[in-house]
Amino acid sequence: MFRLIQSSRARPAARSHLLLLCSQSLSGRPQAAARSASHARHASTDASSSSSDIRATLMAELKNAMKTKDTVKSITIRSVLSEVYAADKAASGTASPSAIVGILRKAASRRADSAAEFAKASRPDLAEKEQHEAAILQAFLPPLLPEADIDRVLREIVASPAISEAVAKGPPQKALGQVFKAFYAQVDKSSVDPDLVRQRAQALLASAK
Structure with missing residues (x-):
């Protein structure tokens, strides 16, 4: 009899504990959803800003190439930056990130075309050089739209x-x-x-x- 009374008294406490756990779980869901939405917004911002800092990235990589004495990389980046500065002058200010990406794509494409021509002319040494420079420039480019x-x-x-x-x-x-x-x-x-x-x-x- 005593055990039955104890059991009946314990049930409300157990139910209260269960309700508390459910309440905590439900209250945590909006917070988790908010965190997920926040992460999605950050990911979207990162993706949209991938080309906005491309000038700074080029400058930083040029400094690194000079420090490591990577002559090919430093010369390749310098050649593109000279085109960027020309675009700045033409724009009477600062070339847009979009314009810089366009300059990079054209420069990489020119080198890829040159590599193909040198390969046809049986000049693998020059073809390899152009391919290497094209790869250096392509590394700075955001992905193309599918x-x-x-x-x-x-x-x-x-x-x-x-x-x-x-x-x-x-x-x-x-x-x-x-x-x-x-x-x-x-x-x-x-x-x-x-x-x-x-x-x-x-x-x-x-x-x-």
Whole structure:
């Protein structure tokens, strides 16, 4: 009998303890969600600012290359920075991060093209040098926008009333300029491969006719 009374008295205490645990668990969920959202915001900020400090990164890497006496790397970075300074002068101020990324992409592409030409000319030594310089520059570049994302933006533009009307009135390729204008109003030119954008735009316009 005594044990039964003890058991019945213990149950409210156990229920109270259980309710307390549930309350703590539920109160912790919003905090966890807030922490998760905060991490997501920080990740988004980091991704969006990846190209904003590219000038500082180039300068820092140039100093490191000079300290370690990496002649090829220091010469390669100096050559790009000279183009950046020319862009500063042309802009009557400071070239934008987007412009600097564009300069880097073109410089890396030129070296990759040169490497291919030297390889064709049976000059593996010069081809290797150009490939090495291209790799140095590519390491500074943010990733390009995936083809799927390019297609998504282009499809929305091609389906818009203005472009649909232009395609209906004449050859689809005549609307190409309008498509590019609308596309680059939404997408940073330095974040895409222009040749790929052209190819996909032409294909989508041809299929829209």
